[in-house]
Amino acid sequence: MSADAQKRAVAEAALRYVSRGEILGVGTGSTVNHFIRALADLREDIPGAVSSSEASSALLEEAGIPVVSLNEVNGIAVYVDGADEANNHLQLIKGGGGALTREKIIAAASRQFVCIADESKLVGALGGFPLPVEVIPMARSYVARELIKLGGRPVYRQGVITDNGNVILDVHELTINEPIRLEQQINNIAGVVCNGLFAMRPADTLLLGTAEGVRTIQR
Numbered sequence: 001m002s003a004d005a006q007k008r009a010v011a012e013a014a015l016r017y018v019s020r021g022e023i024l025g026v027g028t029g030s031t032v033n034h035f036i037r038a039l040a041d042l043r044e045d046i047p048g049a050v051s052s053s054e055a056s057s058a059l060l061e062e063a064g065i066p067v068v069s070l071n072e073v074n075g076i077a078v079y080v081d082g083a084d085e086a087n088n089h090l091q092l093i094k095g096g097g098g099a100l101t102r103e104k105i106i107a108a109a110s111r112q113f114v115c116i117a118d119e120s121k122l123v124g125a126l127g128g129f130p131l132p133v134e135v136i137p138m139a140r141s142y143v144a145r146e147l148i149k150l151g152g153r154p155v156y157r158q159g160v161i162t163d164n165g166n167v168i169l170d171v172h173e174l175t176i177n178e179p180i181r182l183e184q185q186i187n188n189i190a191g192v193v194c195n196g197l198f199a200m201r202p203a204d205t206l207l208l209g210t211a212e213g214v215r216t217i218q219r
């Protein structure tokens, strides 16, 4: 089964986690795009969705699902999103699509976080995928020097401005033995808006596409 077929399978499997009549959180990326298209069939049962990106908002509107602001709602029942890497504790690296800050806010505001991914995303240790760090533009060089002190090799994501008007450094070659500690250390660098480690708030459920079908991993 191709990676794309696995993504479609987990996207469809995620439909049964959607809580009818409650606000849904929706992430960003190619796996989530499959999820949004599948969600169109449930549109009558979904009062609205909080979206993590302009791209997902446009797809949600196409699917007939109202996009609402997080400030208008009293929390989110379920958040469905993809990942660039996941470990067995369901700690994640996210942000390959550049939407990490909004994704982290929605994950924090959600009662349940369901991560959907193809099997290539499950790893023994996080860090093979470069860690995205969203940075206030004027702090870019300073933050890069601080990330080098943490053992990483930051690379400026040229030509990309996030939905929040910031820039992204992708940090290669990090050794991530203690994901929670590293997440906190990077958050503490002045000028960092957010980093793509989701360790303090990991996923609750991982739906993993495999050649044998969808595997469910609970935290």
Ligand code: 5RP
Binding pocket: 027, 028, 029, 030, 031, 032, 081, 082, 083, 084, 093, 094, 095, 096, 097, 098, 099, 100, 103
């Ligand atoms: C976007 C993300 C995505 O969830 C991550 O990049 C996975 O994308 P895809 O589903 O296309 O493999 O974190 O910021």
